Amino acid sequence: MESCPDLxxxxxxxxxxxxxxxxxxxxxxxxxxxxxxxSLDFLHxxxxxxxxxxxxxxxxxxxxxxxxxxxxxxxxxxxxxxTADGRRTExxxxxxxxxxxxxxxxxxxFRALGAAGVNNRRTRAIIRDWVAARPDPALDAVKYRAxxxxxxxxxxxxxxxxxxxxxxxxxxxxxxxxRKQFDTPLLDAWRxxxxxxxxLYELPFTVAEGFAAxxxxxxxAFLERIAPRMTRGERLRVQESARAHGAEVDRxxxxxxxxxLASYVLGLPLDDRVARRAELTGALRAAxxxxxxxxxxxxxxxxxxxDDSYSTTGSRQKRRRPLATALACHFLLEALGGEYLPLWTSxxxxxxxxxxxxPTPLGMRVLDALEYAPERLVIxxxxxxxxxxxxxxxxxxxxxxxxxxxxxxxxxxxxxxYDAEDFTVRRLSPVVPTAGVRDAEDLPALVQLARFAEGRTxxxxxxxxxxxxxxQFLAEDGEPVRAxxxxx
Amino acid sequence: xxxxxxxxxxARPAQVWGAVRLVPLVRAEPITDLRLHRELYxxxxxxVRGERGTAYTAYVPHGFVANWTGDGSPAAxxxxxxxxxxGPVVCAPLHLPRKLVQRRRGKEAGTGAGKGPGTGPGKGKAxxxxxxxxxxxxxxxxxxxxxALHFGGPSIVWEEWTRRAVRDGLSPRAERAYRxxxxxxxxxxxxxxxxxxxxxxxxxxVADALAAAFVVPHPDDYRALHPSLLxxxxxxxxxxxxxxxxxxxxxxxxxxxxxxxxxxxxxxxAERRQQEWESQHAVLMAGELLDESYEVRQxxxxxxxxxxxxxxxxxLHRTQHIGETITDGKGRVAYxxxxxxxxxxxxxxxxxHRLAAHDWHVGRTAEAMGITGPELVRRVxxxxxxxxxxxxxxxxxxxxx
Numbered sequence: 057m058e059s060c061p062d063l064x065x066x067x068x069x070x071x072x073x074x075x076x077x078x079x080x081x082x083x084x085x086x087x088x089x090x091x092x093x094x095s096l097d098f099l100h101x102x103x104x105x106x107x108x109x110x111x112x113x114x115x116x117x118x119x120x121x122x123x124x125x126x127x128x129x130x131x132x133x134x135x136x137x138x139t140a141d142g143r144r145t146e147x148x149x150x151x152x153x154x155x156x157x158x159x160x161x162x163x164x165x166f167r168a169l170g171a172a173g174v175n176n177r178r179t180r181a182i183i184r185d186w187v188a189a190r191p192d193p194a195l196d197a198v199k200y201r202a203x204x205x206x207x208x209x210x211x212x213x214x215x216x217x218x219x220x221x222x223x224x225x226x227x228x229x230x231x232x233x234x235r236k237q238f239d240t241p242l243l244d245a246w247r248x249x250x251x252x253x254x255x256l257y258e259l260p261f262t263v264a265e266g267f268a269a270x271x272x273x274x275x276x277a278f279l280e281r282i283a284p285r286m287t288r289g290e291r292l293r294v295q296e297s298a299r300a301h302g303a304e305v306d307r308x309x310x311x312x313x314x315x316x317l318a319s320y321v322l323g324l325p326l327d328d329r330v331a332r333r334a335e336l337t338g339a340l341r342a343a344x345x346x347x348x349x350x351x352x353x354x355x356x357x358x359x360x361x362x363d364d365s366y367s368t369t370g371s372r373q374k375r376r377r378p379l380a381t382a383l384a385c386h387f388l389l390e391a392l393g394g395e396y397l398p399l400w401t402s403x404x405x406x407x408x409x410x411x412x413x414x415p416t417p418l419g420m421r422v423l424d425a426l427e428y429a430p431e432r433l434v435i436x437x438x439x440x441x442x443x444x445x446x447x448x449x450x451x452x453x454x455x456x457x458x459x460x461x462x463x464x465x466x467x468x469x470x471x472x473x474y475d476a477e478d479f480t481v482r483r484l485s486p487v488v489p490t491a492g493v494r495d496a497e498d499l500p501a502l503v504q505l506a507r508f509a510e511g512r513t514x515x516x517x518x519x520x521x522x523x524x525x526x527x528q529f530l531a532e533d534g535e536p537v538r539a540x541x542x543x544x
Numbered sequence: 545x546x547x548x549x550x551x552x553x554x555a556r557p558a559q560v561w562g563a564v565r566l567v568p569l570v571r572a573e574p575i576t577d578l579r580l581h582r583e584l585y586x587x588x589x590x591x592v593r594g595e596r597g598t599a600y601t602a603y604v605p606h607g608f609v610a611n612w613t614g615d616g617s618p619a620a621x622x623x624x625x626x627x628x629x630x631g632p633v634v635c636a637p638l639h640l641p642r643k644l645v646q647r648r649r650g651k652e653a654g655t656g657a658g659k660g661p662g663t664g665p666g667k668g669k670a671x672x673x674x675x676x677x678x679x680x681x682x683x684x685x686x687x688x689x690x691x692a693l694h695f696g697g698p699s700i701v702w703e704e705w706t707r708r709a710v711r712d713g714l715s716p717r718a719e720r721a722y723r724x725x726x727x728x729x730x731x732x733x734x735x736x737x738x739x740x741x742x743x744x745x746x747x748x749x750v751a752d753a754l755a756a757a758f759v760v761p762h763p764d765d766y767r768a769l770h771p772s773l774l775x776x777x778x779x780x781x782x783x784x785x786x787x788x789x790x791x792x793x794x795x796x797x798x799x800x801x802x803x804x805x806x807x808x809x810x811x812x813x814a815e816r817r818q819q820e821w822e823s824q825h826a827v828l829m830a831g832e833l834l835d836e837s838y839e840v841r842q843x844x845x846x847x848x849x850x851x852x853x854x855x856x857x858x859x860l861h862r863t864q865h866i867g868e869t870i871t872d873g874k875g876r877v878a879y880x881x882x883x884x885x886x887x888x889x890x891x892x893x894x895x896x897h898r899l900a901a902h903d904w905h906v907g908r909t910a911e912a913m914g915i916t917g918p919e920l921v922r923r924v925x926x927x928x929x930x931x932x933x934x935x936x937x938x939x940x941x942x943x944x945x
Contacts, residue, residue: 420814445557445558446797455807458801
């Protein structure tokens with residue numbers, strides 16, 4: 057039996073991990089951005105002060121980029137509070153996490169550190185190492201010019217790679233008029249793009265977009281010529297705008313991350329989804345199979361209750377995010393399970409045509425799922441069970457205590473929405489573990505983590521689990537696990 | 545006197561947000577031959593010249609347009625019709641009986657108040673087929689019914705009444721109300737509310753007091769008109785309840801675990817919870833609206849539907865609602881909108897009723913109410929009708945000199 061403080065600690069850490077996976081400080085369906093940020097800030101403060109080693113260790117988990125950046129920032133701001141040993145681990149965790157973060161977010165973090173006046177030796181070393189590890193300094197200088205400039209100024213970066221003309225990058229950032237021309241082709245293209253239209257097509261898409269506007273180039277002509285320079289994410293993002301302008305930007309849905317793809321599909325009008333059914337379904341299935349990997353088909357009989365009620369609209373900042381997560385989970389579970397029964401709360405059968413509509417009768421859907429007698433039951437919902445309220449919790453409680461006390465069916469609730477008032481994701485019932493979810497890709501790991509949330513396992517096991525995750529995380533250091541989404 | 549017949553509408557589980565509880569009403573079979581949609585008037589206050597040099601000024605945020613067919617074939621749906629008049633609605637002149645509804649018949653009928661409600665519905669209309677529309681201002685009919693209560697004033701010139709009271713009646717008569725946007729939390733409650741499939745109405749509770757009932761004929765109409773609840777009127781009491789009445793609890797389902805031995809039993813227990821809520825809601829929560837008997841006055845006939853307003857009996861110390869409704873041939877409600885009166889408003893209606901019943905004779909009315917004459921005078925003054933009564937002779941004049 058664990059002691060009480062240990063259980064509380066385990067609960068606090070899980071609370072924080074769930075928050076760090078889901079919360080992005082943006083507006084949600086039921087709460088505003090300010091409430092979300094206030095709540096999240098408190099949670100960060102609380103966990104950092106009380107459980108600093110665990111706070112740092114959560115960088116090794118599948119927390120979202122927003123929270124990863126926040127954790128790094130807070131760790132560096134309060135470096136003095138860490139022990140010498142802890143500081144070493146923290147440094148390695150931070151470096152490993154920064155290597156996996158998208159570049160714009162890291163530059164934003166560096167700028168925030170600069171604004172907060174954090175300029176200790178460790179911070180400078182971390183910035184230096186991260187910038188040195190960037191694959192193409194010239195690309196960063198062009199694409200993230202302001203970011204690199206402020207980072208270089210803040211951390212006194214030398215700004216020249218091995219075998220490069222010393223100072224060219226520095227001149228490019230700080231005194232671009234000092235040179236008549238640059239030796240690096242990309243830097244020179246940027247210089248020429250100021251007066252030569254043709255040169256802007258050698259630049260990255262986001263930079264070229266500004267030049268195109270300055271030169272008054274039509275959107276259609278611009279999109280067609282810049283298409284080869286776009287990243288995969290950009291190509292997906294401009295699809296609809298390109299079609300409206302009649303421009304041809306070929307899309308490549310293969311290789312897109314599953315949840316990103318689900319978001320794209322949900323952004324399409326229903327008629328388009330019907331017309332492109334084979335293509336979209338094929339891409340989603342392929343992404344799900346790729347994510348499932350070796351685990352495909354090993355989960356046995358699976359039932360899923362998926363929320364497509366009106367609240368999955370999300371907010372203006374997170375459009376249809378909860379629904380996209382549910383849709384991605386649907387395809388992933390289809391790949392993972394041997395037999396699979398999806399149950400949408402609206403009663404709709406066709407997953408591809410999912411749209412946010414109607415109330416959330418979770419209780420009846422859970423009953424439908426239990427009648428299927430699955431080995432695993434996965435519920436993806438924001439936890440606002442309202443038709444009638446609380447029925448899902450009651451059904452799960454009675455079922456667990458009276459009908460399946462042995463746990464023949466393992467049930468888990470995944471919640472994509474952070475509840476600012478409760479400081480965690482909303483639970484359905486104490487008998488079913490709840491975990492936050494952002495990307496469906498993390499589903500297997502989350503199901504593993506969720507068993508800690510049942511309250512039976514204590515801090516020691518949780519600590520062991522975290523240590524193991526940290527070890528794995530640092531072992532694969534340097535090789536980003538996820539596809540590089542630098543531009544997306 | 546009759547009751548509201550909400551048969552065909554079933555209550556679904558409530559959704560709670562802060563102090564606001566919204567109970568959806570779902571229709572199994574939508575009414576297709578009567579449709580409502582909304583017109584927005586963005587010109588601000590509008591003034592209409594009436595007859596005999598009177599003018600009628602109103603701020604009208606939105607109006608409803610009812611379309612119906614004579615033979616029961618589906619009426620045009622919201623959004624799919626072409627409207628030729630987008631100008632401001634033409635209002636009624638300020639004398640009784642007022643014309644609060646307006647046939648949409650093009651420009652020649654659009655200006656005056658020539659065609660009263662009694663003109664008859666079938667005139668100039670082909671049998672069957674779409675029969676044009678009827679514009680009316682939501683809640684206007686109901687409030688007007690309340691404001692016009694014994695509007696004419698004393699019918700016999702007793703000495704207690706001033707000359708103005710006898711000449712002008714209760715004019716001007718005013719009541720205060722709050723717009724839905726001013727009710728704290730109502731906007732968020734309506735925004736996060738998840739509309740049920742087939743939903744044709746909603747009951748709005750603020751701090752568990754019924755603030756408004758809203759019913760439309762068709763689910764599509766409801767989806768279009770759901771945000772209009774924010775532009776409706778609510779009494780001052782509702783504003784205070786929302787401001788000071790904290791969050792109301794959710795009625796969460798409870799299932800007794802000890803009697804459940806199979807999934808089938810669990811399912812039937814869950815279904816029973818659903819039915820229990822429905823019956824309990826009708827008795828415990830909506831009782832004050834549904835059990836009351838109302839004095840219904842028909843304002844307009846359109847095909848098999850009747851637009852009418854209703855007034856409660858103005859019994860003291862009981863929550864009461866005024867409202868307007870469209871009912872079909874069997875008296876079932878197709879459209880309903882209500883306004884909850886505050887206690888003071890109920891008392892006003894009560895006193896006016898009693899006075900009228902006794903020919904505005906103060907002494908006889910007071911006797912019937914079991915109070916003294918001066919006490920009745922005090923009450924009438926207190927209720928905001930001080931301009932009607934002569935200053936009592938025995939009371940010394942103050943501030944003269």
